[in-house]
Amino acid sequence: MNSRPLKSSRPHIGIFGRRNVGKSSLINALADQDVAIVSSEAGTTTDPVFKMMEIHGFGPVVLIDTAGIDDTGDLGALRTDRTRRVIDQIDVAMLVIAENTFGEMERQLLQQLAGSGIPSLVVHNKSDIACIAAPLRGSLVNEFGVGVIDYNTVDRLNTEAIIDGLRKITPQSLFKNPTIVGDLVSYGDIVLLVTPIDLEAPEGRLILPQIQTIRDCLDNDCIAIILKERELDAYRKVIGAEPRLVVTDSQVFLKVASSIPPHIPLTSFSILFAHLKGAFEEYLQGTPRIQSLRDDDRVLIMESCSHHVASDDIGRVKIPRWLTHLTGSNLTFDFVAGLDSPPMPIDGYSLVIQCGGCMVTRRQIMQRLRPAINAGIPVTNYGMAIAFCLGIYERAIAPFVRRRFDATDFI
Ligand code: SF4
Known part of the structure; x- marks a missing residue:
């Protein structure tokens, strides 16, 4: 079981609630398979556990199973602190309650989620024992503006309603795959990707930004050519066609800049990703x-x-x-x-x-x-x-700054 964040830009959904309200059972119901350890003993989940999975009717997600917000003792304080830090990593939250128990801990959590701008859904579990009381449902809707779904993990009848509720509160932008180079290139363009293979390169593989950029070039119907900085001159001699864009590892920026004529757009993998998901x-x-x-x-x-x-x-x-x-x-x-x-x-x-x-x-x-x-x-x-x-800043950001100028130019 992996307790570290996974490499993913899928929607991250945090599941919160007291111990033994059925958070892990709910994850298994959403995944439609047993992916979380379920136990009648309270406090089975200790550290937050990140699970990459597909929810039928929703799509690929990372579900984050957290320790109970009512965990006790010194270790409990550490666990609950980690649970609250999960809030910094999620896009959407589900608060699981049971048997109409909603106290100060749940109230604080919903306030913290709202303060962080994270949309939430409340799942009232164990409805086979007691349905959610109308006053509690009313106060959750009125005070926090959250959806409330009665549920029990025994017959799982309302699983579709939970998935539907999640879809409604998840920002639509999270369902779109943002493009890395798609705004800079067109059909049939050549994109040169310069990836030094030096002592810092991992053995036998490329790093994630390089792999994702290659895939994005293919998704945008481009011709991606991957080479080391030492083969740039060979490329010009053997193929010669002018690339539409050159992307390099930052560490060989100067060498690549000296080989690529100034009129050809040049940037780095790191700047592409700064543009994709940075400030x-x-x-x-x-x-x-x-x-x-x-x-x-x-x-x-x-x-x-x-x-x-x-x-x-x-x-x-x-x-x-x-x-x-x-x-x-x-x-x-x-x-x-x-x-x-x-x-x-x-x-x-x-x-x-x-x-x-x-x-x-x-x-x-x-x-x-x-x-x-x-x-x-x-x-x-x-x-x-x-x-x-390295004194190459203006050239490295020009593809993005120029693109913005071009766009307004047409208005
Ligand atoms: S750029 Fe480096 S430090 Fe940052 S997330 Fe990727 S591997 Fe980790």
Whole structure:
């Protein structure tokens, strides 16, 4: 059983409720198979458990099974804290209650969900023992504006109603597959994808942003050509056709830029993903502020997962080196991985640099960046910061900035 977030941009649905109200049974009913451990003993689910599955009539999702919100003791406090941090990762929530029990814990949870802008559905389980009382249903609808469904996991008669309720509250944008290169290319265009195979490249495979970009090129009827930076000259000699777009790993930006004529659009995988699921507008404003960094300024580098840290790690070693070299200043760098909190209050930082976020959703990235954006701290991402440090920023963002200009030009 995997308790870590999975690599997915599918809708993330969190399931909350007290111990033994039937959260795991409900997951099994939605999946129409036994994917969660069900026990009559309270507290079977400890850490949040992420389950990637297909719900018939809804589509692919990540369901997050959480510990009971009424868990007790020291360990219980830790578990309930983790449950609440799940809220930062979800798009939609289901609160499971049973036998008309709705107290302060449920009330606080629904308020917290509403405060985070997460739509919720209440499932009243064990309706074979007691149906939901009309006053409770009324107060849930009136006070929180949530849908309420009477259910029991024994005969599962109302499973369709729950799936229908989930569809209604899930933002429609989550059912669409956002495109990575589709706005930049057309049918039959050649897209060159430059992927260095060096010591940092994983053994025997490509990394997720590269794979997803290849798939997106195919989905957009393009001709994707994958090559290493050393074969660019061979490409020009052997094939020669002009690519519509060149996408490179940030680390070989300068080498690729010197080989690709300036009129051919060039960007990086990291900038493509910053545009796809980062705070791109804020990055555009924040990136040039690198130039203003001064001695003793603090920079926060945010990684969205706890990946293996290489000796010449891009976020922990190379970006700090490039920033220090460019600014000539004595900067302090803090690093934070996953959902961990920064070591300093956010207003102690002069710049926040977010990773490409290949393992997480746009919502998760935005939730992480929100405190910095609200506090007016400049934010950028790895690819844009690297392009700025290497003096290639204008060219690297031009495909996106120019596209916006072109669009308004037709109005
Ligand atoms: S880009 Fe971010 S989410 Fe992707 S592997 Fe690196 S640290 Fe993890």
